[in-house]
Amino acid sequence: MLRDHRRLLITFADKAAMRDYVTSIVGQRHLPTLYALLDHPADLVDLDLPDRYVVKPTHGSGAVVVVSSDADPxxxxxxxxxxxxxxxxxxxxxxxxxxxxxxxxxxxQLYGQGPNREWAYGAVPRRILVEEMLVKPNGKIADDYKLFVFHGRCEFVQVDAGRFERRSQDFYRRPWEWLPLSGGLPHSADELQQPECLAEMIEIAERLASDTDFLRVDLYVVDSRILVGELTSYPAGGDSPFHPESFDAEFGQYWTVPRAYLDRDFGETDVC
Structure with a gap:
């Protein structure tokens, strides 16, 4: 992804522009409710917000404030x-x-310009996004389903559960075959059931990734809604090892890097 400088990657990286992209491909119903998109952080003071909401920057990853009564007191x-x-x-x-x-x-902060060279984040307008907090019926934060799509086809699903509690992470081969793979977090203590709407989730992910060779599509299931949380070309900055290492090759076998990326300079960006 270092050499893939299509502007589409900037759209994926931009948490605001991503919403417009999702709306155009699968519809606004697959997005969390947007409470505010702010150019000036000071405008947060006067916002009328519910008891549960999320605040995050549009131009990076890993920075989020979640507000809800379910938090540790x-x-x-x-x-x-x-x-x-x-x-x-x-x-x-x-x-x-x-x-x-x-x-x-x-x-x-200028995000993503370190050793991993996540160049697209540097081209994203820096704003603040305030949106709906996604929860399960018990009020806990919804599980995060991360679908790995290669050349328009979803091959793997990663499930992250228990954020801010006992975090777990499990990987599945399509459609729902558990893999003895670790990305650093422990596996779930209980067997995870295949979501009833998995086929629709895969369809949504594949539609969103149809114009690129690789994309991870992060989805949540809230009541009967399938919601897009993030689109990323750089999962974990491209620097998260799998254990055992053999799964690096298993994931990689589905990705053929286009020759055009190999023949270009790091700094070259497409006009359209």
Whole structure:
């Protein structure tokens, strides 16, 4: 992905532009409710928000503040020097002025320009997104289904569950064959059931990835809704090892890197 400089990758990386893309391909019904898209973090102060919501920057990954009454009562907002992280706090702990400071720090950061060279993030307008928190019927954060799509076909599904609790991660070969693969987190203690809507989830992911050679499509199932959380060309920055290592080759066998990417300079970006 270092040499793939199509502008489509900027759209995938931009959490605001991604929403427009999803709407155009599969419809707005497959997106979380948007409460606000802010150019100026100070505007957070006057927003009328529900008790549960999510705040994150549009131009990066791994920085999120989740606000809900289900959070640990002792959890607090992070200090500015530690705020590029996942945080879950209760509404009474989500001081708006502190959220403004955190958001201001976020938009001052140029993300993805380190050793992994996630170049697309550097071209994304830096704004703040406030949207619906996605939860299961018990009020817990919804499980995250990450579908790996190669050349328009979904081959693997990663399931991350229990964020902010006992986190787990499991991998499945399409359609639902569990793999003895670790990406760093423990496997779920209980067998995960195949989602009833898995076929529709795969269809949505494949439609969203139809114009590219690789895309990971992150989906959530909330009640009867299938919602798109993120589109990424750089899962874990492209630097997350699998154990055992043989799964690196198993995933890679489905991806044929287009010759055009191999023949271009790192800094060259397509006009359209």
């Amino acid at each position: 002792n959890a607090t907002l992070p200090s500015i020097d530690a705020c590029w992280a996942y945080t879950h706090v209760r509404p009474e702990r989500a001081d708006r002025s502190t959220l403004v400071d955190i958001s201001q720090y976020w938009i001052e």
